Amino acid sequence: MSEALIIGGGLAGLAAARALGERAHLLEASDRLGGLARTDVVDGFWFDWTGHWLHLRTARWRAEAARLLPGGLLTVERQARIFSHGVWTRFPFQVNTFGLPPEVVSECLQGFIQATVGPEGATLRSREPRTFREFVLRYLGEGIARHFMEPYNRKLYCVDTAELSADWGGRFVPRPTLAEVVDGAVGRVREGLGYNATFVYPKEGGIESLARALAAELTGPVSLGARVEHVRTAEHRVRLADGRELEYEQLLSTMPLKALCSALDPLPDSVRAAAAALRSVSVTTVELGVKGPPRVPFHWAYVPEERFPFYRVGSPSQVNPGLAPPDHTSYAVEHSHLGPPPDPARTIDGAVRGLEAMGVLRRSDLVLARARTIPTAYVLVDHAYAEARRTIVDHLAAQGIELAGRYGLWEYSGMEDALLSGESAVERILAKLERSTEAKVAAY
Numbered sequence: 001m002s003e004a005l006i007i008g009g010g011l012a013g014l015a016a017a018r019a020l021g022e023r024a025h026l027l028e029a030s031d032r033l034g035g036l037a038r039t040d041v042v043d044g045f046w047f048d049w050t051g052h053w054l055h056l057r058t059a060r061w062r063a064e065a066a067r068l069l070p071g072g073l074l075t076v077e078r079q080a081r082i083f084s085h086g087v088w089t090r091f092p093f094q095v096n097t098f099g100l101p102p103e104v105v106s107e108c109l110q111g112f113i114q115a116t117v118g119p120e121g122a123t124l125r126s127r128e129p130r131t132f133r134e135f136v137l138r139y140l141g142e143g144i145a146r147h148f149m150e151p152y153n154r155k156l157y158c159v160d161t162a163e164l165s166a167d168w169g170g171r172f173v174p175r176p177t178l179a180e181v182v183d184g185a186v187g188r189v190r191e192g193l194g195y196n197a198t199f200v201y202p203k204e205g206g207i208e209s210l211a212r213a214l215a216a217e218l219t220g221p222v223s224l225g226a227r228v229e230h231v232r233t234a235e236h237r238v239r240l241a242d243g244r245e246l247e248y249e250q251l252l253s254t255m256p257l258k259a260l261c262s263a264l265d266p267l268p269d270s271v272r273a274a275a276a277a278l279r280s281v282s283v284t285t286v287e288l289g290v291k292g293p294p295r296v297p298f299h300w301a302y303v304p305e306e307r308f309p310f311y312r313v314g315s316p317s318q319v320n321p322g323l324a325p326p327d328h329t330s331y332a333v334e335h336s337h338l339g340p341p342p343d344p345a346r347t348i349d350g351a352v353r354g355l356e357a358m359g360v361l362r363r364s365d366l367v368l369a370r371a372r373t374i375p376t377a378y379v380l381v382d383h384a385y386a387e388a389r390r391t392i393v394d395h396l397a398a399q400g401i402e403l404a405g406r407y408g409l410w411e412y413s414g415m416e417d418a419l420l421s422g423e424s425a426v427e428r429i430l431a432k433l434e435r436s437t438e439a440k441v442a443a444y
């Protein structure tokens with residue numbers, strides 16, 4: 001019997017397994033560790049599973065990442081752009097409308113003023129926003145909603161913004177002051193606003209080098225190709241897809257919460273209903289390799305308009321030139337969807353067409369094009385989210401099951417959060433192991 005079984009070898013599972021040392025057995029469904037923090041090398045191009053930039057907030061993980069990565073880290077000042085109305089502007093949209101057609105800038109400014117101090121915004125100001133749409137209208141106004149927030153978020157989440165919760169906006173959308181909005185309209189640059197003004201990235205090996213470095217410090221057993229299919233909570237046993245059965249004292253899951261619920265036995269009706277209410281979108285990324293230097297400088301660009309099928313395009317080689325062969329540029333073009341992946345050939349064609357229309361590349365320069373899908377990419381923070389998630393988390397806590405990671409916890413978060421959540425789950429597991437040892441000693 002393992003003292004602790006960990007489901008999932010992404011960053012959350014790796015951080016947890018490393019902290020638990022020989023006491024943990026790590027189970028990973030795929031044939032490689034790293035989860036979303038993996039990098040594929042194709043014809044000299046290095047593609048993460050879409051751009052994975054490290055926004056490290058804690059001093060400890062900044063130091064730890066520098067220690068773990070033998071080639072060191074690049075510190076990069078964000079070049080995030082937006083393409084709309086045929087022009088390139090800076091991100092975040094709300095404080096960078098300069099350069100857009102004058103009528104658009106005017107709508108954004110007037111809308112912001114009405115929302116924050118004018119009579120038209122009085123009703124929304126008198127109460128808490130009930131939806132993400134109301135949050136945007138309340139804090140940013142109609143123009144910014146119409147020209148960026150609504151179309152971009154509709155494209156990313158594949159639902160109307162009224163279906164998303166106001167709480168989501170409150171945590172992740174910067175709320176500028178009037179001075180910042182006015183400065184942004186007249187071209188005084190405010191690029192640092194928002195959560196990711198600078199970031200770090202491995203100098204060598206893509207983001208997977210971080211996962212590999214963590215894996216190199218594991219001292220407990222690791223099983224690859226070990227997909228957990230069934231969890232019998234009362235007996236503390238899991239069954240893998242290959243039929244193997246494993247017993248555990250403590251269980252930590254980083255696999256998607258909704259999938260974990262499907263594996264639970266027994267599964268109370270209330271938890272089944274809550275799991276059915278959890279929604280997420282998939283992302284299909286078109287990876288492109290192109291001859292020549294970049295035609296438009298950006299690390300990543302947001303593309304809100306409906307005429308383009310993708311919501312964002314990243315350029316890995318513009319962050320780290322080592323991610324493409326010399327004199328080549330790479331792009332990762334992100335499309336989100338509900339349900340099964342779209343036809344790869346059509347998706348690639350639409351991405352290339354769109355990027356040509358934006359002046360980013362010429363089809364004749366393409367040397368590589370492929371598409372791949374992340375089935376669970378963004379959880380939907382809709383109106384059912386908080387209660388459904390709470391019902392499931394409470395049930396699992398009562399069964400003694402710990403959760404960590406972006407999908408294990410079913411939340412919107414980044415790589416550092418995954419690492420931290422894996423480590424904090426270990427603190428709870430160690431405390432429980434300690435208590436159970438004390439109880440055994442007392443009984444003896």
Ligand SMILES: Cc1cc2nc3c(=O)[nH]c(=O)nc-3n(C[C@H](O)[C@H](O)[C@H](O)COP(=O)(O)OP(=O)(O)OC[C@H]3O[C@@H](n4cnc5c(N)ncnc54)[C@H](O)[C@@H]3O)c2cc1C
Nearest residue numbers: 008010011012029035036052053227228255405406414415
């Ligand atoms: C499009 C996109 C872009 C992103 N960009 C960034 C970024 O720039 N910066 C940033 O900080 N974060 C970014 N993120 C978020 C980041 O990828 C995650 O926060 C982090 O990688 C999550 O790690 P994890 O270990 O929680 O989950 P995962 O990486 O998903 O790992 C979970 C692991 O569990 C395994 N597993 C699943 N089911 C089972 C099962 N039944 N049995 C056994 N194993 C199983 C999976 O194979 C996987 O290896 C991005 C995410 C997406 C979708």
